[in-house]
Amino acid sequence: MSQMRFTKEHEWIKIDGNVATVGITQFAQGQLGDIVFVEVPAAGKVLKAGGEAAVVESVKAASEVYSPASGTVNEGNAKLPDAPETVNSDPQGAGWFFKMTLSDLKELDGLMDEAAYEKYCAELH
Amino acid sequence: MTRPVTASGNQGLQLEQALIFEQDTPGMTAVDLPAAPKITERLGALKNTQAIGLPGMSEPDVVRHYTRLSQKNYSIDSGFYPLGSCTMKHNPRLNEKMARLPGFADVHPFQPISTVQGALELIDTTAHWLKELTGMAAVAMSPAAGAHGELCGLMCIKAAHEANGQGHRKTVLVPESAHGTNPATAALCGYAVESIPANAEGRVDIDALKAHLRDDIAAVMITNPNTCGLFERDAILIAELIHAAGAYFYMDGANFNAIVGRLRLVDLGVDAMHINLHKTFSTPHGGGGPGAGPTVLSEKLAPFAPVPQVVKVGESYIAEEHAGFGAAKQSYGRMKGYHGQFGVFVRALSYMMAMGGDGLKQASGDAVLNANYIMARLSTEMTPAFEGPCMHECVFDDRFLKGTNITTLDIAKALIDEGVHPPTMYFPLVVHGALLMEPTETESKQTLDQFINSMLSLARKAKSGLADAEFKAAPQLAPRRRLDETKAARRPILRWTPPASSAAKQAAE
Numbered sequence: 001m002s003q004m005r006f007t008k009e010h011e012w013i014k015i016d017g018n019v020a021t022v023g024i025t026q027f028a029q030g031q032l033g034d035i036v037f038v039e040v041p042a043a044g045k046v047l048k049a050g051g052e053a054a055v056v057e058s059v060k061a062a063s064e065v066y067s068p069a070s071g072t073v074n075e076g077n078a079k080l081p082d083a084p085e086t087v088n089s090d091p092q093g094a095g096w097f098f099k100m101t102l103s104d105l106k107e108l109d110g111l112m113d114e115a116a117y118e119k120y121c122a123e124l125h
Numbered sequence: 126m127t128r129p130v131t132a133s134g135n136q137g138l139q140l141e142q143a144l145i146f147e148q149d150t151p152g153m154t155a156v157d158l159p160a161a162p163k164i165t166e167r168l169g170a171l172k173n174t175q176a177i178g179l180p181g182m183s184e185p186d187v188v189r190h191y192t193r194l195s196q197k198n199y200s201i202d203s204g205f206y207p208l209g210s211c212t213m214k215h216n217p218r219l220n221e222k223m224a225r226l227p228g229f230a231d232v233h234p235f236q237p238i239s240t241v242q243g244a245l246e247l248i249d250t251t252a253h254w255l256k257e258l259t260g261m262a263a264v265a266m267s268p269a270a271g272a273h274g275e276l277c278g279l280m281c282i283k284a285a286h287e288a289n290g291q292g293h294r295k296t297v298l299v300p301e302s303a304h305g306t307n308p309a310t311a312a313l314c315g316y317a318v319e320s321i322p323a324n325a326e327g328r329v330d331i332d333a334l335k336a337h338l339r340d341d342i343a344a345v346m347i348t349n350p351n352t353c354g355l356f357e358r359d360a361i362l363i364a365e366l367i368h369a370a371g372a373y374f375y376m377d378g379a380n381f382n383a384i385v386g387r388l389r390l391v392d393l394g395v396d397a398m399h400i401n402l403h404k405t406f407s408t409p410h411g412g413g414g415p416g417a418g419p420t421v422l423s424e425k426l427a428p429f430a431p432v433p434q435v436v437k438v439g440e441s442y443i444a445e446e447h448a449g450f451g452a453a454k455q456s457y458g459r460m461k462g463y464h465g466q467f468g469v470f471v472r473a474l475s476y477m478m479a480m481g482g483d484g485l486k487q488a489s490g491d492a493v494l495n496a497n498y499i500m501a502r503l504s505t506e507m508t509p510a511f512e513g514p515c516m517h518e519c520v521f522d523d524r525f526l527k528g529t530n531i532t533t534l535d536i537a538k539a540l541i542d543e544g545v546h547p548p549t550m551y552f553p554l555v556v557h558g559a560l561l562m563e564p565t566e567t568e569s570k571q572t573l574d575q576f577i578n579s580m581l582s583l584a585r586k587a588k589s590g591l592a593d594a595e596f597k598a599a600p601q602l603a604p605r606r607r608l609d610e611t612k613a614a615r616r617p618i619l620r621w622t623p624p625a626s627s628a629a630k631q632a633a634e
Contacts, residue, residue, distance in 0.1 A: 036614035059610045060551040084615065 006117035013068040023096040027121045029088050032058035038084045040076030040097050049107050054097045071102040142193045145180050155184035199546055205572050209518045209549035209561025210352055212382055212404035220472035229471045234463040245442035248435045251474045260391030263427035265420045267465040271379055274399025274418025275310040282344045282373045284429040284457040294343035300329045301555050302351035304377050323555050327353035327511045338370040348377035352553040354518035364394025381405045383517035386486030396423040406473035417466040428455040433464050491566035492517040502577045506584035510556040523558025531587040531596050533558040541600035543579040
C-alpha cells in the first residue's frame, strides 16, 4: 500500500517500498498559475534530501523543485517538457516529475501526512 | 464601451502596422540604381533559386514604418514607468549632448593611445567618481551590464580564493530577497548556490545566515537595499560574519540609487559591488542604449581586477591590456572586448558632474521620499507588504484583494487603460501577489498624484465587486487587448514565416 507525504516546499512524494514518485502539490500549482516550462532530472542523477531536483516555470515565476528525500533518479517524466499544462490539470497524478530509488527511508519520518499538510497550507493564508 | 470598427483597422491616429516583410512590393526601391551588368553565373548548384526576402518599398513607407513602430513603444520619454527594481528615470539631455561631441563620438578603440588621451582621462575620471562615492579601492570599468558586473565581482572573488589557497570554497549564499541574477551568476562561475530565508521583516535572517556559514563558503551575495525596497540594516554585522568565515561580501548595487551620497560601501565592509550606470547615473535603459556595470572592489580584491585597466603614468594615460603585467600582474584576465561602454561613461560622468556630490545626495533622498509618498497614500486602500518606511521602491501584497475576484495581474492590466506602465508584479517572490513600484526621483508630485489617483480608483473598483468584467477584459483601450501569455510561453512563434500562398508563389518563380 503506497502512501503520500508532503514537504513544506509543496512537493509530494508517493512511497512504494523503496521506490517513490515525486511531484508538486495541488496547492503549489494553484499558487504558480499556468505552468509553461518544466525540466525534470535524468535517470541516474543522485539527489540529496532538500537539494534541487527539477525546475518549474509559470507565467508568474520560476522555481526549483526540491527532492523530498535522498536517492537516485529512475526516470524523469518525459511527457512533461512537451505538456507542462499537465502539472496544472493533474499535479498529483499524471503531472508527476520523477521516480526515484530512496537511499534512506528514515528521512521520510520528517515529512507531513495529508492532514498535516492541509493544516500547513491553511495557515499560510 | 464598444469602439467603431474601421475599414482600415486603424483606431483614430493609432495606426496599425504590418510587418515590413508583409509590405513587399517586388522591385520597388527608394533609389535609382544602374541596371546590374550581365554576368555568367559561376555558383553552379549553389545558385540562388528563390527570392531573397528583402522587401521592396518606397522611402516614405520605410520612414512611416519605423516611425509608427516607435510610436507603439511606451518609454520613459512618453509617460510614467514605475517598474520596480528597474529605476526607469529621466535621461538628461545634457548627457546626450556631451556624448555626441565629436571628440567622444568619433573615437575608435584601435586608435593609437597618444590620440585618445582625452577619452582615457574620461574613463579615469569616471572611475575616480565611482571610487569616491563608494570609498572602494578600485573599479573594473569594462563590465557591460549589471549581471556582467556581478560576474566580474565573483570572478575576482574566485581568483582571490585560488591565490590564497582557498580553492575548496565552492558554495555561494544568496538570500531570498536578492536579485534573481545573483544565483545565476554564482552558478555560471561554477559555484553551488544555497538560499537563505528572509525574516518576517523582509530582511536577511541572521540566524539562518550564521547556520549556513561554513569553511566551504566562497561568498555571500546580498542586494542592498533589497528587492523588498528595504535597507539591510544589519549589513555591518553581516559583513563581519562573512569575513570571520573567510568568505567575501558581494553587494548587488542595482539599488545604489537609494543610498548614493549617503553611505560608503567600504564602511559596510563590502568586497565587491557592481553599479548599474543606467540606473543610478541616469544613462539610457534597455533598448535605449547599452548598459554598463562598473564593479568596485575592496583592497583585498583589487589586484585581481580584469584588464584592460586605464593607468596614469606621469602626465599621460596608458591602457594596461594584458593580464600578468604591471598593475594587472594578478588580474584574472579579460571579460570583454575593448574598454567598456565608453559612450555610457560619457553620459554617466556628465550626470555626476552636473549633479555634484550634493546633488547626488539629494537625488537618493528624493527617490526614497517619492516611494514613501506613494506607499503612504496608497496604504489607505492597499496593503503594503512590510511595516515601516521603505527605500526607493515600495511593495504591496494582494491582501487588499482578498475576497474579490480580482488578481494582481488584473490590476496591472487595468493600469494600462489608465495610461501607466504597470509596476513589477509577482516579484519579489517572497511577497504574495506582489506589486513592486519604483517611482524614481525624477517624477514630479503632479505625476505621482495622477498615478496614485488611478491606483486608488482601481483598488476601490476592485473591492466594490461591480467591475469584475471590466477588470478581466483589461486593457480595453490599448492597441492590443490582453494577450494570452500562457500560450505565448508554451507555444512561442519565434520567427516570421511567409504566408503559405506567397511561399508557394516564390517557389513557383
